[in-house]
Amino acid sequence: MSEKVLMKGNEAIAEAAIRANCKHFFGYPITPQNELPAYMARKLPKIDGGVFLQAESEVAAINMVYGAAGAGARVMTSSSSPGISLKAEGISYIAGAELPAVIVNIVRGGPGLGGIQPAQSDYFQATKGMAHGDFKLVVLAPSSVQEAVDLTMEAFDIADRYRNPVMVIGDGIIGQMMEPVEFKDIGADDLPEKDWITDGAKGREKNVINSLHLQPEDLEEHNWKLDRKYKEIKKNEVKYETENMEDAEIAIVAYGTTARIAKTAIKEARAEGIKVGLIRPITLFPFPEEVINQAADQVDSFLTVEMSTGQMVEDVRLAVNGKKPVEFYGRTGGMIPSPAEIVEQLKEVRG
Amino acid sequence: MEQIAGRPNALTDKEFHYCPGCTHGIVHRLVAEVIDELGVQEEAIGVAPVGCAVLAYEYFDVDMHEAAHGRAPAVATGVKRVHPDKVVFTYQGDGDFASIGTAESVHAASRGEEITAIFINNAIYGMTGGQMAPTTLEGQKTTTSPYGRDVDHAGHPIKMSEMLATLEGAAYVARVSVDSPKNIKKAKKAIKKAFEVQLAGEGFALVEVLSTCPTNWGLSPLEAIDWLQENMLPYYPLGEIKSKEEDK
Ligand SMILES: Cc1ncc(C[n+]2csc(CCOP(=O)(O)OP(=O)(O)O)c2C)c(N)n1
Ligand code: SF4
Numbered sequence: 001m002s003e004k005v006l007m008k009g010n011e012a013i014a015e016a017a018i019r020a021n022c023k024h025f026f027g028y029p030i031t032p033q034n035e036l037p038a039y040m041a042r043k044l045p046k047i048d049g050g051v052f053l054q055a056e057s058e059v060a061a062i063n064m065v066y067g068a069a070g071a072g073a074r075v076m077t078s079s080s081s082p083g084i085s086l087k088a089e090g091i092s093y094i095a096g097a098e099l100p101a102v103i104v105n106i107v108r109g110g111p112g113l114g115g116i117q118p119a120q121s122d123y124f125q126a127t128k129g130m131a132h133g134d135f136k137l138v139v140l141a142p143s144s145v146q147e148a149v150d151l152t153m154e155a156f157d158i159a160d161r162y163r164n165p166v167m168v169i170g171d172g173i174i175g176q177m178m179e180p181v182e183f184k185d186i187g188a189d190d191l192p193e194k195d196w197i198t199d200g201a202k203g204r205e206k207n208v209i210n211s212l213h214l215q216p217e218d219l220e221e222h223n224w225k226l227d228r229k230y231k232e233i234k235k236n237e238v239k240y241e242t243e244n245m246e247d248a249e250i251a252i253v254a255y256g257t258t259a260r261i262a263k264t265a266i267k268e269a270r271a272e273g274i275k276v277g278l279i280r281p282i283t284l285f286p287f288p289e290e291v292i293n294q295a296a297d298q299v300d301s302f303l304t305v306e307m308s309t310g311q312m313v314e315d316v317r318l319a320v321n322g323k324k325p326v327e328f329y330g331r332t333g334g335m336i337p338s339p340a341e342i343v344e345q346l347k348e349v350r351g
Numbered sequence: 352m353e354q355i356a357g358r359p360n361a362l363t364d365k366e367f368h369y370c371p372g373c374t375h376g377i378v379h380r381l382v383a384e385v386i387d388e389l390g391v392q393e394e395a396i397g398v399a400p401v402g403c404a405v406l407a408y409e410y411f412d413v414d415m416h417e418a419a420h421g422r423a424p425a426v427a428t429g430v431k432r433v434h435p436d437k438v439v440f441t442y443q444g445d446g447d448f449a450s451i452g453t454a455e456s457v458h459a460a461s462r463g464e465e466i467t468a469i470f471i472n473n474a475i476y477g478m479t480g481g482q483m484a485p486t487t488l489e490g491q492k493t494t495t496s497p498y499g500r501d502v503d504h505a506g507h508p509i510k511m512s513e514m515l516a517t518l519e520g521a522a523y524v525a526r527v528s529v530d531s532p533k534n535i536k537k538a539k540k541a542i543k544k545a546f547e548v549q550l551a552g553e554g555f556a557l558v559e560v561l562s563t564c565p566t567n568w569g570l571s572p573l574e575a576i577d578w579l580q581e582n583m584l585p586y587y588p589l590g591e592i593k594s595k596e597e598d599k
Contacts, residue, residue, distance in 0.1 A: 024433060051432045055425065056458035063422035063455070067429020070416050071396070075429070093419050198414035198430060200437050202393040208408050210417040 004180040009145045009170065010035035012181050013104060016152035017076050018043055019183050022102070023050045024075040026064035028057055028083060031116045032172035033106035036078045058083040062090030062103075069099035070209035072197030074156050078104035081122050082113065091165055092131035095226070096211030100159030102152070103137075104168045106175040109334040117334025118172035120256060123311035126169050127285045134223045136230045138166040138237065139284040141255045145179035150186065151282070157188040158237060162229055169284065171307065173257040173336070230286075239282035240291055244270070248277030250349055251295050253316045254305040255281045258337065262305055265342035274346050284312070289319035296323035303349050305342055306330045359383035361392045363412045372572020374529045374562040375403055375471065379410055381529075381539045382442065382469060385546055386413065395438045396430050398423040402444035403477040403564075421452020424459035427466045438549060440467040445486040446476045449511045453485075456515070463520030463554035467545045470511065470557060473564040474583060481567030485509045488582055493567070508586065512559045516593040522554030524593040528561035530579050534589070541591070553595055561587055 007015065014036045017025070025040040037054070044050035055061035061077050068075040079087060084105045094101050105126065109119040126139045138158050142148035148170060155166040198207050213219035241259075244266055245251065254262040259280040269276050279295060281288050296302070301324050304313040313328045320326050329345040331337045358364065361383035367376045386392050392413055399407035401420035408415035418426040423441035431439040441448075448456050448470045459466065475493055476482040483496040486508050490499040500508075516524040523545050527538035538560060545556035561583050563575035570578055 024429075026429065053428070053432060056454050059422070060425040060428075060455050060458065063419065063425035064429035064432070066418070066422075067398070067416060067426035067431075068433045069429075070426075071430040071433035073433040089419055090422070097417075198396045198416060199434055200394045200396060201412075201414050206412055206414050208415045208417070210408060210415075212405065212417055 004182050006178055006180050007145060008035055008176060008178050009148050010106065010175040011039045012145050012149050013078070013152045013168065014039035014043070016149040016183065017102065017156070018047070020074065020153040020156040020187060022074040022076050022156060023047060024068045024073045025052050025077065026055050026061040026068070026075070027077050027079065028055050028061050030080045030083045032108060032175050033078050033080050033104065035175070036104065036106070058086035059090065062087035062094070065101050066090055066094050066097070066099065069094065069101045070097065070198050072194050072199055076102045076104065078106065080106050080108045081110050081119070084122065084125065088131035091137065092133050092135060093211050094165045095135035095137070096133060097209050098163040099165070099209065100156070100163055101165045102155045102159055102168065103165060104170070107169060107171045109332065115334040116172070118257060118336060119307050119332065119334055120171060120258060121308040121311065121332060122169065123284065123306070123308060126167055127287070127315070135226060136285055138162070138164060138233060140166065140168050141282060141284050142168065142170060142174060143256050143259045143280065145174065145177060146181045147282070148174055149181050149183060153186055157191060160191045161188070162233055164229065164233070169256070171257050234286040237283055238286045238288050238290070240288035241280040241282060242291065243278040243280070245277035245279065245295065247275050248298070249275040249300045250303060250346060251277050251279050251299045252303050252305055252342070253279045253281070253292065253312070255284065255312065258305050258307055261337055261339055262342060265339035265346070268339055269343045269346045272343070274350055276346055281312070287315050287319070289315070292316060292319035293321060293323070296320045299324060301349050302326040303345055304328050305337055307336065308332050359387045361386035361395070361412050362410055365409050367410065368406060369403065370566040372563065372565040372575060373403070377529045377535060378469065378471060378538070378560050378562065379407065381535070381542050382440070383411065384539065385543045388543065389546055389550070391438045391546070395440065396434065398427045398430070398439070398441040400441070400443040400447040401478070402447050404442055404444060404471065405478065407442050421447050421450070422455055423447065424452065424455040424464070424466070424468065428459055428462070428464050431464060431466055435465070438546065440469060440546070442469045443471065444477065445470070445472045445474070445484045449485040449509050456511070457518070460515045460521045460555040460557065461518045463522065465549050465552055465554060467549050467556045468558070469542065470559045471562045472559050472587065473562040474508070475564050475567050477564045477567055488586055510587065512557060512592050515557055520554050521557065521593055522595055523548040523556040525557070525591045526559040526561065526587055526589050528579065528584065528589055530561070530576050544594070548595070
């Protein structure tokens, strides 16, 4: 049934979306995610009802997503950092109108035009400051091509279940890397019926897709309703991986590509007698704060490693809540931390 | 004004919030009458703008989306690509359609997106209190062109219909006005055609409607009609600018 195939991350994400029954894709070219829309452009027109459309901009693409999601479709767009900034307005509307949609960000270095090499400097954007208003994205951060596939498929279910946009966040390495993947049949079968969509009000009251609430009382109520939804998501959807934590005295916290590098570093450090383990957040929102807080009762210190000047580290510090010191090591602008650099840091942390 | 009996089915019984003498209400009614006459109320999906017509989703008794400012053509594209057999329309002001959303308007037309765009040109930003619009006439005073629009500084008023008519994908483009019973009749005919063009799958259809904004023009409703006739009609000529049948 499901055999392993060798695929590039970007293409595997696209195939995973199609397997999750996503038939609509709207996007605008930007490096390093171009293989994703190209794959969609090849495959979707061959599928009954499938639509790939290259929009005139990321702004248009995300608003096409807003239209298609409201109209009831499973829909995806993908981009990289500068393009996500342009989509921000539309994502706020999608969250406000409570529409399910999947947005892929294959992050590159910023700010501004930045560079095209891998980075993790959109953590704040994805988890906190995407756009105006009280809203949250669910943010899934794979660290392998297989996980990118699994999380992409699950992203559509999470989006439908909570009627909320979901972001799959990777970096150029995840996007470009080739790994064997398997497409598992993991779709949920208990998703709520979409009785709110716009498909022509035949024999029913009209439906309206909207984020406008002119009465402050109404908007407040709406925002608290969203907040309750996010609390529900926090309760149900936290995902993380731990490795070598049983006897760890230092915990590295890292996600995505950086977590893979950290695993290599941990092997080398342990060979030198440093007791170090890994906590790898898989969901960036909801953030796995509990496991980190509990680890703070065990380890002497934390080292957060990121491909940024330090973004997730703020959430690690909040989770640790002053119990133990939280150190940071980052490379940025498209530079990738090496295992040796991380081992060096661990030695310093150990003191 | 024209006496119209009864409320079209495609309008809810919600009372319009528009200012006295504002022509948005007339255009809503024309669109709704056309939807009734074509029997597509249960097929129709509308997209409301950001502008004075932002609450259009409460007035049209059809499935509706409220779009971000200027993005209605992109939203309508998304809807239509999911439901190619449905009737999808946008209703937008000039700030929405011809300024912040110009790219979306141009490219929806260029793709020949099978949607109908109703574009209200009242030469001003109504909702935000009377700022200069891309369609504001030379010399026209607004809160952001207090000395009158200086075309050397702010450029010339944009003629969207003529511009979009040059695109292959635009199947039908007409400019109408709702300043007189006779013109209202013509406006309705054009709106109907713009929906029929969509039903026939011919491409993008646009009706630009010259409208009044007495409130922000600082005129009475009747003076506003006069102002439209004296100032807008000469610069924005009425008529079908592009129609496939005419081409033949
Ligand atoms: C992104 C964004 N920028 C600005 C605004 C503020 N705004 C609301 S309506 C409007 C202009 C409306 O003018 P028009 O489109 O001509 O419609 P009218 O009100 O005249 O019918 C503006 C600038 C907004 N809502 N969103
Ligand atoms: S401000 Fe102008 S466009 Fe808006 S409702 Fe009043 S008259 Fe109409």
